[in-house]
Amino acid sequence: MLRPLPSADADALDWLAFEQAGVLTTAQATRLLTEGAVRGLVRSGHWRSICRGVLLTGNGRLTRDQQLWVAVLAAGPQAVLAGPTAAAEAGVRGxxxxxxxxxVPxxxxxxxSTLRRLPxxxxxxxVHRTxxxxxxxxxxxxxxxxxxxRSLVDAAGWATGVREAQALLAAGCQQRRVLPDELGAxxxxxxxxxxxxxxxxxxxxIAxxxxxxxxxxxxRLCRRYRLPVPDLQQRRVDAAGRTRWLDAYWREWRLHVEVDGAHHMDARQWADDMRRQNDVWTDGDRILRFPAWLxxxxxxxxxxxxxxxxAAAGWRPQP
Incomplete structure (x- = not known):
């Protein structure tokens, strides 16, 4: 929930609380109030002590934004959100x-000890160091x-396995949140x-x-089993004039492979897939379809x- 914008006559404390979703370090608070005033606000229940050195200028449950601020402030100077957390804040879904x-540096x-005693x-x-x-x-x-x-590169390195690492990179590019060249840089x-x-x-x-x-x-399968590498996401216009994208296509041998995810089980998607498959066949191309799990x-x-x-289309493996 967005905090209300401070009034025109608000003081420095109100503006700082607004900018940091109501989360302050003790050092920030005592620069603007006396130590006694800060202790009084906490003891009276108007403010809440979250962990050592971090305060909430309220007494309710922590919102998502407040949790992010607590994480950064509790980790200390120069700390930044990173990895999947930062990527999610930038709009990468899933x-x-x-x-x-x-x-942190x-x-x-x-x-x-502070981070182990969070509410x-x-x-x-x-916390990661770099x-x-x-x-x-x-x-x-x-x-x-x-x-x-940077968030996605770090997230791929911190992922629990290879597939999760690849999925993070693919998600960022597929959702148009980042370009492969930016990740490479x-x-x-x-x-x-x-x-x-x-x-x-x-x-x-991906590139x-x-x-x-x-x-x-x-x-990866094609490389591992010494098959020619296909072109991916090739544009094609079907008989009805609609633009289609071929998952994998060997133009020389006119072979098309479609890798079906779970969404292909939907009845409407299934019918659309059949129409597309028939269109490919009637144009003279061969088409193979495999579920992603296979x-x-x-x-x-x-x-x-x-x-x-x-091989049936004329390809011969190199000796």
Whole structure:
């Protein structure tokens, strides 16, 4: 919920509370009020002590915005929101809301005891340290956060597994929140980034046309089983004049592969897929369709089918 804009005659405390969603450090509060006045506000219940050194200028449950401010202020000077938390604040959808991720300079340590004693209505906070945080990687925002590109690169490195790391990068690009080149520029500044090689390969796949994790999986399958690499997201106009996008297409052998996600199970989507498949066939192309889970769990079966289809169309593997 948005806090009301302070009145024209509001004092410095009101404006600071407005800018920081009602969350202040004790140091900020005592610069504007006496220590006794601050203690009195907390003891009377008008203000709330969240953790050591962090106060709420109210006594209700913490909102999402307030939790973000608590995370940054409790982590100490120069802390910024980072990783999936910062990316979500920048508008990337589908990311985990908790825990909250914060980045601090490697030269200083966050107060761990403080972060372990957060109240029950506060999300857990994970603090990461970095020796590389140039000014261009920090977004001017309230609270401060890393840029979308830096956030996604960090999030991919901190992810629990390879698929989650790839999905984070693909989501940011697919939702048009960041460009592969922007992610690559950040990676160039982070020579020791976790999963650096995987991130670079995933960005190359995305730049080559892969728009979803299933398409990235399919490209990896083609490389692993020494199949020719297809063109991705090729534009095509169907018989009715509508623009279609082919998931994977080998133009030389006129073979089209469609990787179906869960949304293809919807009845209307299924009917639309059939019309598109018939249109491809009547134009003389071959089409293969695989569910995304099969590409992921049984790549050898998918590769064998694709290999036979390419061979039937005239492809011959290199010796």
């Amino acid at each position: 990311l985990r809301r908790e825990p909250l991720h914060v980045l 490697a030269a200083r340590r966050a107060p761990r 029950i209505d506060m999300a857990a906070v994970v 020796s590389v945080l140039p000014a261009e990687h920090v977004q001017v925002a309230r609270p401060p956060r890393t840029t979308t590109a 950040v990676l160039d500044r982070l020579p020791r980034a976790p999963r650096r090689r995987l991130i670079r390969q995933t960005l190359d796949d 080559g046309g892969a728009q979803a994790l299933s398409e990235i999986d399919f490209l 590409v992921r769990t049984h790549p050898e079966e998918v590769a064998d089918t694709v290999r036979r289809a390419l």
